[in-house]
Amino acid sequence: MSLPESICDDERYIGRLQEISSLNDIPREWRDSPIEKLICSENFGQKIEECKQPELLIATCIEFRYALPIPRMFAYVIRRASGRLVGSEFSLAYILSAGVRHFVLIGHNDCGMTKVLKKQDDLISALIEQGWPRDRAEDFIHSQSERHMMKDEIDGLRREYIRLRRLFKKVTIAPMFVDLADTKLFIPTWYNELAELDADLLSDKVLDIDLITM
Numbered sequence: 001m002s003l004p005e006s007i008c009d010d011e012r013y014i015g016r017l018q019e020i021s022s023l024n025d026i027p028r029e030w031r032d033s034p035i036e037k038l039i040c041s042e043n044f045g046q047k048i049e050e051c052k053q054p055e056l057l058i059a060t061c062i063e064f065r066y067a068l069p070i071p072r073m074f075a076y077v078i079r080r081a082s083g084r085l086v087g088s089e090f091s092l093a094y095i096l097s098a099g100v101r102h103f104v105l106i107g108h109n110d111c112g113m114t115k116v117l118k119k120q121d122d123l124i125s126a127l128i129e130q131g132w133p134r135d136r137a138e139d140f141i142h143s144q145s146e147r148h149m150m151k152d153e154i155d156g157l158r159r160e161y162i163r164l165r166r167l168f169k170k171v172t173i174a175p176m177f178v179d180l181a182d183t184k185l186f187i188p189t190w191y192n193e194l195a196e197l198d199a200d201l202l203s204d205k206v207l208d209i210d211l212i213t214m
């Protein structure tokens with residue numbers, strides 16, 4: 001598998017992401033926070049220093065072509081297929097109890113979860129090869145594929161951002177998108193509008209089935 005072309009050259013992403021090319025491009029509510037440190041590391045090459053306390057949660061996809069630019073003693077990291085945190089609420093409770101109040105969600109281009117419905121047979125075969133009964137493997141993959149698939153990576157990120165805003169109302173959540181070609185972070189253009197909305201007003205923008213998490 002190779003790296004995809006830059007999102008700047010891919011028409012699917014044109015006009016949907018804002019560049020972060022200077023500190024002025026960072027939203028006010030993210031300044032002087034661990035979110036800003038992560039952006040400065042990815043986009044401006046600044047080194048993140050180790051901290052005494054965990055400062056940040058970074059949630060992103062399992063994607064092997066993306067490595068996070070962080071030292072130890074800085075952030076909790078949850079990596080799951082598509083970066084969705086459904087099913088990770090216990091981990092989130094633990095992270096909140098450790099004092100973390102800043103979350104970063106990072107989507108990426110060329111995500112395998114946009115193609116997962118076509119790959120279901122491969123996933124089922126992989127489990128059968130490990131000794132799973134065929135019917136159990138099929139039930140599992142068919143039921144989980146819907147939950148993890150995305151038609152589009154930027155829309156999938158939006159859906160998860162809204163869901164988490166509703167579930168965790170006193171946390172600053174920063175949705176971003178990484179270009180696998182050079183690991184630069186971008187901000188989805190829908191962010192400003194949604195960030196200003198009260199979490200309770202986001203309720204018509206998320207499916208209730210998405211909110212059921214336990």
Ligand SMILES: [Zn+2]
Nearest residue numbers: 061063111112
């Ligand atoms: Zn992915």
